[in-house]
Amino acid sequence: MIGSDFRIIVVDLSTGKAEIERLPERESAIGGSGLGVYLFERFGLLHEDWDHPDQPLIFSIGPLTGYFPLMSKTVCSFKSPYHNQFTESHAGGRSALSLRFAGVDALVVKGRAQNPVFLVVGSKKIEVKDAHYLWGMDVIQTGRIIRNMVKTAQGHRSILRIGPAGEKGSAMACINADTYRHFGRLGAGSVMGAKNLKAIVLLGDSDLPLPETDNYKKVWQETYRLIHDSGMMHKYHDLGTPANLTRLNELKSLPWRNLQASYDPEAERISGETFAKGHLLRNLACSGCPIGCIHVGFIRQKFTKDNRYYYRQMAYDYEPIYAVGSMLGIKDPVSILKLIDKADRMGLDVISAGVALAWATEALERGIVGTKETIEAYSFGNGAAYLNGMEHLARASNDFYARLAQGTLKAAEAFGGAEFACVLGQEMAGYATGELFFAAQSLGFRHSHLDTGAYSYEQRHSARDLEPAIQFLLDDELPRCLLNSMVACLFSRKVYTKERLAICLEAVGLTDIATRLDEIASHIRRARWKLRFETGFDPDEITIPKRFFKVESWKGKVDKDYLLRLKKAYGEKIKEIALGTTTKDQGR
Amino acid sequence: MKVLKASRIERCIGCQICSMTCARQVHGLLSWQTAGIRIKSSGGISTGFEARYCMACQDPICVKACPTGALRPRVGGGVKLSKKDCIRCNACAQVCPVEAITFTETGFPVVCIHCGLCAKYCPHKCLEMVEPEIAHAYDQPEVTA
Numbered sequence: 001m002i003g004s005d006f007r008i009i010v011v012d013l014s015t016g017k018a019e020i021e022r023l024p025e026r027e028s029a030i031g032g033s034g035l036g037v038y039l040f041e042r043f044g045l046l047h048e049d050w051d052h053p054d055q056p057l058i059f060s061i062g063p064l065t066g067y068f069p070l071m072s073k074t075v076c077s078f079k080s081p082y083h084n085q086f087t088e089s090h091a092g093g094r095s096a097l098s099l100r101f102a103g104v105d106a107l108v109v110k111g112r113a114q115n116p117v118f119l120v121v122g123s124k125k126i127e128v129k130d131a132h133y134l135w136g137m138d139v140i141q142t143g144r145i146i147r148n149m150v151k152t153a154q155g156h157r158s159i160l161r162i163g164p165a166g167e168k169g170s171a172m173a174c175i176n177a178d179t180y181r182h183f184g185r186l187g188a189g190s191v192m193g194a195k196n197l198k199a200i201v202l203l204g205d206s207d208l209p210l211p212e213t214d215n216y217k218k219v220w221q222e223t224y225r226l227i228h229d230s231g232m233m234h235k236y237h238d239l240g241t242p243a244n245l246t247r248l249n250e251l252k253s254l255p256w257r258n259l260q261a262s263y264d265p266e267a268e269r270i271s272g273e274t275f276a277k278g279h280l281l282r283n284l285a286c287s288g289c290p291i292g293c294i295h296v297g298f299i300r301q302k303f304t305k306d307n308r309y310y311y312r313q314m315a316y317d318y319e320p321i322y323a324v325g326s327m328l329g330i331k332d333p334v335s336i337l338k339l340i341d342k343a344d345r346m347g348l349d350v351i352s353a354g355v356a357l358a359w360a361t362e363a364l365e366r367g368i369v370g371t372k373e374t375i376e377a378y379s380f381g382n383g384a385a386y387l388n389g390m391e392h393l394a395r396a397s398n399d400f401y402a403r404l405a406q407g408t409l410k411a412a413e414a415f416g417g418a419e420f421a422c423v424l425g426q427e428m429a430g431y432a433t434g435e436l437f438f439a440a441q442s443l444g445f446r447h448s449h450l451d452t453g454a455y456s457y458e459q460r461h462s463a464r465d466l467e468p469a470i471q472f473l474l475d476d477e478l479p480r481c482l483l484n485s486m487v488a489c490l491f492s493r494k495v496y497t498k499e500r501l502a503i504c505l506e507a508v509g510l511t512d513i514a515t516r517l518d519e520i521a522s523h524i525r526r527a528r529w530k531l532r533f534e535t536g537f538d539p540d541e542i543t544i545p546k547r548f549f550k551v552e553s554w555k556g557k558v559d560k561d562y563l564l565r566l567k568k569a570y571g572e573k574i575k576e577i578a579l580g581t582t583t584k585d586q587g588r
Numbered sequence: 589m590k591v592l593k594a595s596r597i598e599r600c601i602g603c604q605i606c607s608m609t610c611a612r613q614v615h616g617l618l619s620w621q622t623a624g625i626r627i628k629s630s631g632g633i634s635t636g637f638e639a640r641y642c643m644a645c646q647d648p649i650c651v652k653a654c655p656t657g658a659l660r661p662r663v664g665g666g667v668k669l670s671k672k673d674c675i676r677c678n679a680c681a682q683v684c685p686v687e688a689i690t691f692t693e694t695g696f697p698v699v700c701i702h703c704g705l706c707a708k709y710c711p712h713k714c715l716e717m718v719e720p721e722i723a724h725a726y727d728q729p730e731v732t733a
C-alpha cells in the first residue's frame with residue numbers, strides 16, 4: 001500500500017553517505033512533478049548557481065507508478081544550466097519502476113564527488129563507486145561496461161548515464177536512460193557532470209504488497225482494457241510520433257533549414273512511413289506499458305573495403321527526425337539515424353543540438369562566422385559535416401562551440417545572428433504551427449511542446465482569437481500537472497482523465513487525494529511556477545527572434561502583433577498563477 | 589492440460605506486463621521479479637528479450653531434487669508447489685537447468701503454474717497456452733511481405 005509519507009533517499013556525493021528520509025505532504029505534493037518541486041524547495045539553493053555542489057538533482061515517481069499501466073515515467077527536477085532556473089525533464093524507460101521497486105518515491109543526489117563516480121541504489125544497497133576510467137567515454141560504451149560490472153537485478157534495473165557533453169557542462173547535455181530514452185532537455189546531464197557523477201544504476205530489487213483495497217485488481221483490468229480499446233495502442237505503436245511529419249509538412253508547419261521554410265515537397269523521403277518501411281528494426285516499451293512506442297531504427301555501416309560491417313541501433317521519434325532531418329535539410333533517413341546515434345553517444349539532447357547546428361549553418365552561409373569558428377564547412381543537407389559537428393558541440397572543441405553549447409542565443413550574443421536563432425525559451429520543438437505555439441513554448445514551464453497542447457490546438461483553429469487561445473493554454477496545463485505528478489506517460493492522457501485517476505488513486509488507498517484533484521492540480525501548478533519565478537524566471541526577458549515573425553504556416557504569415565499580444569497576455573497569466581492571485585489557484 | 593510457451597518471444601517489446609500480471613494475480617504482489625515468468629535482456633536492451641519460465645518438463649528434475657515432496661508433477665507438464673511442505677532449501681532452483689525458479693523474499697520458490705494469465709495480457713501474443721505435445725510453435729506473422 002502506498003504510504004502517506006514519502007520515502008526519499010538522499011545521497012551526498014561529497015561524503016559518500018546517504019540518508020533515508022520520510023517526509024509528509026503526500027496529499028499536496030502527490031509525487032513526480034509535485035514532489036520534485038517540494039523536494040527542491042527543501043534541498044535546493046534557490047539563489048546559488050546550477051552547478052553549486054550542494055544543488056540537488058532529483059528523480060521522482062508518483063503514487064500510481066508501477067500500480068497501473070503507462071504509469072511509467074520519472075521526473076527529473078534540477079536547476080538548469082541553460083537558464084539557471086528551476087526546471088524539470090521527464091523520461092521513460094525502466095527508471096520509474098526501478099525506483100518503485102527500490103522502495104523509494106524519490107532519489108535526491110547532492111554534493112560533488114572528488115573524482116568521477118557512479119552510484120548504485122537499490123532496496124538493499126547504496127554504493128558510490130569509482131568511475132574515473134569511464135570519464136570521457138560515450139553513453140553507449142558506458143552502459144556496456146556498467147552492465148557488466150553490476151551483476152544484480154538484470155532486467156529489473158535502470159542505468160542513467162551521461163556522455164562527454166554532460167562532463168563539459170553543456171546546457172544541451174541530456175541524461176541517457178536505458179539507451180533509448182532521455183531526460184533530454186535543459187541540461188540535466190551537466191548537473192550530473194558537475195557532481196562528477198557519470199552514472200546512476202537503479203536496482204528494482206524488492207517486492208511490494210498489493211494495495212489492500214477490494215477492487216485494485218478489478219480497476220487494473222478495467223484500466224488496461226480502456227487503454228487497449230482506446231486506439232492508442234495502434235496510433236503510438238504503428239508509425240509512432242513520426243506519423244506527424246507528413247501532416248505537419250502539409251500544414252506548412254514543419255521547420256526546414258533553420259526555419260527558412262515550413263514546407264518541402266520531398267518530405268515523404270523522411271516520413272514515418274519511410275522510416276517504418278526501410279529503417280525500423282523493432283519496437284520497445286517502457287516497463288509497465290503495453291504500447292511499445294519506442295521505435296528502434298538501425299544502420300549498417302561498412303568500415304573497410306573488404307566488406308566488413310558493423311550495425312548500430314538507435315531510437316527515432318518525430319522530434320529527432322525534425323531536429324537533425326528537416327531542420328538541417330537532410331532528406332536521407334540513414335544520415336538522420338547516424339546523427340541521432342551520434343547525439344546519443346555524445347550525451348547531447350538531439351533537439352537542441354540539431355537546432356543549434358542549423359543556426360551555425362546559416363551563420364556560416366551569411367558570413368557571420370567562418371570555418372575558423374565552425375571547423376566544419378556546414379551546408380544544409382551535408383550529413384557528414386554535422387556528424388563531426390555533434391562531436392565539436394559535445395566536447396566544446398573551441399570558443400565557438402563552447403558558447404553554442406550554452407545555447408544558440410549565447411553564441412549569437414558573441415557573434416551576431418540572434419534574429420535567425422530558432423529559440424523559444426530554448427531551441428524550438430518541431431512545430432511551426434504559428435503564433436500560439438511560439439508564445440506557448442517561449443513561456444512554457446519546460447519550454448517544450450509538452451507543457452500544453454498549443455501545437456495541436458493550432459492545427460485545428462485558424463482564427464486569431466486571443467482569449468480562447470490563452471484560456472486553452474491555462475486549462476490544458478492543469479491536467480498535465482496532475483499526469484506529471486502520477487507520473488503517467490502523456491500519451492495516456494485520454495484514458496487517464498481526472499475521473500479515471502480518482503478511481504485509480506482510490507484503488508491504491510489514496511481516497512483523500514482522489515477527492516481533491518482539482519485543488520491539488522492548482523496547488524502544484526502554482527508551486528512550480530512560484531519556484532520558477534523565485535529562481536529568476538521573467539516572461540518579459542524572453543524575446544522572440546525575428547525569424548518567427550517571417551514564418552508562413554497553413555494559417556498564413558505570422559501576425560507579429562498577435563504573437564506579441566499572446567505572449568504578453570500569457571506571461572501575465574503565468575505571473576498571476578505564481579503569485580496566487582487567480583481565484584482558480586487559491587486552492588491551498 | 590495446456591502449458592505456457594513463449595513461442596513468439598521475438599515479438600517481445602519488454603513491457604513486463606506478463607511478470608507483473610503473474611505477481612499480482614498469482615502471487616498477490618506488486619513485483620516484476622517474483623513471478624513465474626521473468627523478462628530479461630541479455631547484454632542490454634539492444635539484444636532483444638528472453639523469457640525465463642518453467643519448460644513444463646514431463647519428468648521434472650526439480651521434483652526429484654525436492655527432499656520433502658513439496659514439488660509434485662503437474663498433469664500436462666511442470667510442477668505444483670505445496671507451500672506447507674516446503675522447507676525453503678533451494679534445492680529445486682539449483683537443479684533447474686533453465687533457471688526457471690525464483691524465490692519470494694521469504695524464501696519460498698516461485699515457479700510458473702501454467703495458468704496462462706500472463707498470456708492473456710501480452711500485447712503481442714508472444715506467449716500462448718498449447719497442448720504439451722506442441723513443443724515449440726514457430727511464429728506465423730500476420731503479414732509476410
